[in-house]
Amino acid sequence: MTKPKLLLVDDEEEFVDTLAERLHLRGFQVLTATDGEGALRLIEKELPQVVVLDVMMPGLGGLEVLQQIKTRTPRIPVILLTGHGSTADGIEGMRLGAYDYLVKPINIDELIKKMLEAVST
Amino acid sequence: MKASEEKKVAFFGKITAGITHEMKNVLAIIKESSGLMEDIMSLSPEALISYQEKFKNSLSKIKDQINRGVELTDRLNKFAHSSDETIAKIDLNEIVEQLIKLSQRFARLKNVVLKTDPRQRSDQPVIIETFPVQLQMALFACIDSCLNVIPSGSEIFIRSHKKGEKYAVHVACEGNISSQTDLARRILTSDQWPELEGIVAALGGSVELDSSGPGIWLFLSKE
Numbered sequence: 001m002t003k004p005k006l007l008l009v010d011d012e013e014e015f016v017d018t019l020a021e022r023l024h025l026r027g028f029q030v031l032t033a034t035d036g037e038g039a040l041r042l043i044e045k046e047l048p049q050v051v052v053l054d055v056m057m058p059g060l061g062g063l064e065v066l067q068q069i070k071t072r073t074p075r076i077p078v079i080l081l082t083g084h085g086s087t088a089d090g091i092e093g094m095r096l097g098a099y100d101y102l103v104k105p106i107n108i109d110e111l112i113k114k115m116l117e118a119v120s121t
Numbered sequence: 122m123k124a125s126e127e128k129k130v131a132f133f134g135k136i137t138a139g140i141t142h143e144m145k146n147v148l149a150i151i152k153e154s155s156g157l158m159e160d161i162m163s164l165s166p167e168a169l170i171s172y173q174e175k176f177k178n179s180l181s182k183i184k185d186q187i188n189r190g191v192e193l194t195d196r197l198n199k200f201a202h203s204s205d206e207t208i209a210k211i212d213l214n215e216i217v218e219q220l221i222k223l224s225q226r227f228a229r230l231k232n233v234v235l236k237t238d239p240r241q242r243s244d245q246p247v248i249i250e251t252f253p254v255q256l257q258m259a260l261f262a263c264i265d266s267c268l269n270v271i272p273s274g275s276e277i278f279i280r281s282h283k284k285g286e287k288y289a290v291h292v293a294c295e296g297n298i299s300s301q302t303d304l305a306r307r308i309l310t311s312d313q314w315p316e317l318e319g320i321v322a323a324l325g326g327s328v329e330l331d332s333s334g335p336g337i338w339l340f341l342s343k344e
Contacts, residue, residue: 012146014182018153021175025160056142058232059273083145085138105149108156 004049004119005029009039009065010081011057022108036060040068048076049119052111053098055082055089063089063096070097077118081106125323128316132258133204139226140197147190154179154186196222203253211256213247213281213288213341220260221279227265232273235264238280238293247281249288249341255324256341262317263292263328263337270307272297286342293336305335 006023010016011034020030031046033039037060043051051069055062066078077099082089090101099118102111158179161172169176200223221235228235260279267277275296282289298304308314309330317337321328326341 012150014150014186015146015153018150018157018179018182022153022157022160025157025164056230058230061230083142083149085141104145105152108153 003027003029004115005031005046006115007031007033007039007042007046007048007051009033009036009051009057009062010054011035012054019108023112026112036062036065039065040072043069043073043076047073050099050115051076051078052115053078053080055080055084055093063093066093066096066098077121079111079114079118128320129254129258132254132261136200136223136261137197140193140200140223143226144190144193147186147193150186151183151190154182200257203257207252208250209253210248210250211253213249213290214241215246216253216256217241217260217279217281217290220257220264223257224261224264227268228277231268231271233268233271234276236276236278238278238291241280247283247288251324251341255320259317259320259324259326259328259339260290260292262313262320263290263339266308266311266313266317266337267292267294269311269313270304272299284340288341290339290341291331291334291336292339293331293334295334298335301335302332305330305332308335308337 003026006028008016008020008030009032013034016032016034020032023030031042031048033042036057039051039053042048053062053065062080066080069076069078074097078097080090080093080098080101081104082093082101083104090103093101099121100114102114158176161168161176164172196219199219218237221237224235264277264279271277271294275294275298278293278295280291282291294304317328321339324341326339329338329340331338
């Protein structure tokens with residue numbers, strides 16, 4: 001199976017850069033953004049096959065970005081990353097159209113599994 | 122539970138949630154950095170040499186995040202201990218600095234810079250006897266009131282003053298504010314203003330809008 005092109009979005013630059021390297025080592029083509037507006041510009045330009053998106057970001061928050069993705073490019077699945085202890089953010093995100101969510105700190109193998117499922121749906 | 126106790130619990134919950142949320146980011150970076158090191162080691166025996174820089178970078182990130190984590194847990198620990206005594210003698214400058222650190226995440230999420238006013242003299246302690254938890258609630262409510270109306274990219278400066286027998290904290294909003302009058306009005310008419318007045322009254326103090334700033338003056342008595 002061809003590994004999908006993905007976009008990672010998180011305002012924690014160290015997290016995004018390191019996760020991107022790990023996914024790149026596993027054969028994924030990885031784009032990164034550290035804010036919501038930057039993410040939306042990249043999505044329009046590069047059309048990733050899946051977006052991995054942090055919920056809590058300064059400025060345009062993750063759930064607002066999700067809504068814009070679902071309006072402009074509804075076929076791109078979005079997997080949310082949340083630091084929230086409860087499932088509230090994740091459930092709200094799925095109500096707004098997210099494919100699924102993971103709680104930080106994430107397990108990379110679980111992320112990969114969900115991304116591959118999302119693009120094959 | 123009494124309304125004031127409910128508010129204290131809500132305040133503790135909000136601050137704890139903010140800090141632990143940030144701790145999750147710290148742990149996430151440590152996990153990915155150590156994971157990358159494992160990935161490199163599993164490539165081949167030679168990979169460690171060709172990826173030496175990446176390996177060093179990961180170690181450096183882990184060290185930085187551990188320092189960040191220690192700082193965050195220190196803050197949370199100090200905050201948790203602020204309820205050890207109902208009434209205590211505290212240094213107002215120190216409490217202001219502590220609240221700024223505790224509020225950083227909330228300010229960052231609104232793209233607002235929150236700092237001590239550079240004119241603040243932290244080498245001169247300002248000792249008052251008061252309710253430490255309620256004082257922190259009042260300061261946080263002032264900051265929150267400003268954060269909810271101030272435009273993105275602005276700054277909030279905080280400074281303690283001595284005015285006669287009273288002590289005051291000034292929370293000043295600065296930046297790309299198109300209408301100071303409008304911002305001041307929005308602070309005054311927000312849902313939080315009556316709550317702020319209530320918290321400060323319970324401290325034996327008073328709160329006033331500074332329409333020239335705009336900002337908020339929090340007046341406290343020495344005892």
